[in-house]
Amino acid sequence: MSTFDDRENAFEAKFAxxxxxxxxxxxxxxxxxxxxxxxxxxxxxxAAEAYAKSVVVADFEEAGHEDVIRKVAGDLGDKASDGDIRNKLAESVKTAKSQLLDEV
Known part of the structure; x- marks a missing residue:
């Protein structure tokens, strides 16, 4: 294999x-x-675990986070604003990244 092929394979592996x-x-x-x-x-x-799983599954409806936000907002009603949900999701993304990096 040439150096170019090796680099291409490395880039593909990194992307995956x-x-x-x-x-x-x-x-x-x-x-x-x-x-x-x-x-x-x-x-x-x-019941909390089952609900959390339903939120994860909701993310498969469309690309991006809007499907998840829509589900959670609909379920919570007036218990949390759209802004609260978006802020909590942003915080959750940071926490998830940190947790996954700690596991590696």
Missing amino acids: HDEEMQFKVNARANKLLGLWAAELLGKTGN
Whole structure:
């Protein structure tokens, strides 16, 4: 293999790794957001975990975070504003990145 092929393979491997990590960050951030929302809804234990999982699944509806925000906002009603949800999601993304980096 030539040096060019080696570099191409390395870039492809890095891209695949970065995409996988971004997927994991988003899934974990959505779970953290779901657990936060579950607490506001008064859910605990298995019910909170099930709700958090439903938030993670909601992210598969469309690209980006809007589907998750829409679900959580609809479920929370007047318990949290759209801004509160967006801020908590941003905080959850930072926490998820930190947690995943600590695991590596």
